[in-house]
Amino acid sequence: MEVIYSVLNFLFWLLGIYLLLNCCYLAFFTLVGLFTLPKSKTSAEQSRKIAVLFPTYQENVVIVESVKAALKHSYNGPFEVIVIADGLQPETLHTLKELGAQVIEVFFEKSTKGKAMKFAMNQLEGQGFDIALVLDVDNVMSENCLNYINNAFEHGQRVVQTHRTAKNMDSSFAFLDACNEEVNNHIYRKGQAVLGLSPALIGSGMAFEFEYFRNLLNNIGETVGEDKQLDFMIAKDRVHVTYMNDVYVYDEKVENAKVFTKQRTRWIASQVEFLKKYAFEGFVQLFNGNLEFFNKTLQTFLVPRMLLLGLLFVMTLQSIFNPFGPTVIFWAGLFICLCLTLLIAVPRRFYADRRLYIAMLQIPKAMIGMVVALFSIGKAKKSFMVTPHSNKPIDKN
Missing domain, CATH: 3.90.550.10 (Spore Coat Polysaccharide Biosynthesis Protein SpsA; Chain A)
Known part of the structure; x- marks a missing residue:
């Protein structure tokens, strides 16, 4: 029985470390993204076709x-x-x-x-x-x-x-x-x-x-x-x-x-495809000095954010009753960290729009949609899953 307990403890910690790395990657580039980029220019000597x-x-x-x-x-x-x-x-x-x-x-x-x-x-x-x-x-x-x-x-x-x-x-x-x-x-x-x-x-x-x-x-x-x-x-x-x-x-x-x-079914299918295809090569390219390629590979390892948000919420709840793996403080800390990361990454102008707060009520439905998408990725390989469109005017508010 002790062996089973040790294995469960190890697996929960392994999951915790993996999700921690996910949160660290997102938080790092969110903070870096607060810095500005040079402005684009229109002047050019040659007008290309x-x-x-x-x-x-x-x-x-x-x-x-x-x-x-x-x-x-x-x-x-x-x-x-x-x-x-x-x-x-x-x-x-x-x-x-x-x-x-x-x-x-x-x-x-x-x-x-x-x-x-x-x-x-x-x-x-x-x-x-x-x-x-x-x-x-x-x-x-x-x-x-x-x-x-x-x-x-x-x-x-x-x-x-x-x-x-x-x-x-x-x-x-x-x-x-x-x-x-x-x-x-x-x-x-x-x-x-x-x-x-x-x-x-x-x-x-x-x-x-x-x-x-x-x-x-x-x-x-x-x-x-x-x-x-x-x-x-x-x-x-x-x-x-x-x-x-x-x-x-x-x-x-x-x-x-x-x-x-x-x-999202198509997007997740794409991520899984390239995770399988380039996971090993990403590390080979890193040792060859190609950090760019390795960084692309790292992104395929990341859990889609909406799934990550839902998963961390579930892990926080289960840790209240589960003695194995990280404590509730660890899981709650990751969940809060991810929430803050996403809040920082959302453009400031959105916070003045009351539609943002109404839209947040759709997050649980989006999480369910991501779970359904995760179990439907086989469909994306069998058919061209095009997104339907309509004639929408540009909303610049």
Whole structure:
């Protein structure tokens, strides 16, 4: 019996140390993220030709409005809006062409964003593009976005991630999702950039040197998380990614728990995929001096924050009655530390908005959604789990 007690005690302490390291990583980059980054500039001697890419899967209404907004964007140089059309209706394709967008149709038995972009980039080869900017179907660029990106490439950057932020906060869940987006920006982008590390790519609002992006996509393979795969490939190439914290791309946030769960299922599946794929190689790269790659690997070991919050709450409660492992003080301390970390990472402007406090009531529902997502990751490997979108106006409040 004593052996069983010793094993239980060891396992609870092992879990405690693992969750402590999770909290330390998040807290460290949250505090670092409080420091400022240099402001982006629009002036540049050369105006590069930019391909604004909209990979689109069965989104016939939203894509038309997004293309209209993109075509109106003011840029000092040449740019083209290119729709990578997967499953769009013929009338939608006709409308897009009439508006002035270049349309590249793709047909796959099993659709993925990575395959669609790979096909399109190879079709665009030879059209004189210098930069490729990837946007989601619902994304809208902020004023001078392309001029800021062009300036970054003038200074030798090869990959740039803009600040993706909420387009809409018109429901409690959307507001909660907007907060989550900004916490991600603070920890995984701004905090990393302050220390000179590359920010995590987010799947849209990311710009690449055209030919480099084409080469990356030709080697990306089939994956549910093309942005994470690109992250690791770029880190392995030792190419630095620049984060533009003051250049915005507006993105629609999910409005309910069902869509939230579906989206997170894909994200967790992606994290598990790359944890298995790169866990060992991350340590090999560290010994080869590639801290960037190792840091990306560390991020795959982290428990998703909403799950981490729920898990620490449960562990605090069980420690009141459970004599094994860390005491209630340890678990409660971690839970409070995580709560403070997240509160610091949420933008100050949100605290003046009463919608924040209403949105917090959705946290238990979001936790349940994450648990459901955790046990549904097999679905993400079998089908293209696209997030539904609608035409939402930009909420700048």
